[in-house]
Amino acid sequence: NGALVSAINSVKDTTGVEASIDENGKLLLTSRDGRGIKIEGDIGRGAFINPNMLENYGRLSLVKNDGKDILISGTNLSAIGFGTGNMISQASVSLRESKGQIDANVADAMGFNSANKGNILGGYSSISGYMSSAGSGFSSGSGYSIGSGKNYSTGFANVVAMSTASSLSNVYNVSAGSGFSSQSGLSQFATMKTSAGNTLGVKDETAGVTTLKGAMAVMDIAETATTNLD
Known part of the structure; x- marks a missing residue:
C-alpha cells in the first residue's frame, strides 16, 4: 500500500536515501548524494532485500590522468570492490575512444555502470538452490518459498547463478585463449x-x-591528453 515507501521518503532529506517501487514490484533504494545505504532491523522478505544486501556503498571508480598504472594495496579491499574475489573492470582510454560509441567494456571501466551486475548470484548453482537455502528468506516455512503460490521466484527471472569459477563463462570471456582463463590468474x-x-x-x-x-x-x-601533452 506504499506505507514503507512513504515512511522512507519522509526522512530522505536526513538519510539521503529515496525509495520507490520498480516495474517488478521490488523495493528500490537510491542514494542521491553518494552516501552508503545500510538497513537495520527487519524489513521483511517481500521487499526482496536479503541479509547479504542490507549494506551497500556503491561502486568505486578510479581514474589516473597521467597515463600511469593504478596500484591498489592494503587490507579488506573487498569492501571497496578491489579484493581478489571481486570482478574488476579496467581499461586504458585515448581520444580515439571518445568518438561516437564507447565499447561496452571500456564504458564499464570508465564508470558508466550500465551493466546490471546485480543479476549475478554467487555461490549457488541454481535459483531454486538459493531460495531453499537457510537465511535466504525464501526457504520452507518463510511464506515466500517455492511452491507457496506467491511466485516470488519470478523476481529472479534474469538472475545468473554462479557456483564455481567455471560458471563465469556464462557472463564473462574466460575461455581458453581469451587471456582470462582460470589458468591465467587474471x-x-x-x-x-x-x-x-x-x-x-x-x-x-x-x-x-x-x-x-x-x-x-x-x-x-x-584532461589526460592535456596532462600528457604538457
Missing part, C-alpha cells in the same frame, strides 16, 4: 560478453555531451 579482470541478449544487459555507450556520463568520460580523456 579471471577477475575478464571482459564481459556483449553479444545481443546478454544477461547483464551490456551495451555500447554514447560519448560526448549528450549524456552526463558521456560528458564526464570525455572530460577525463581530455
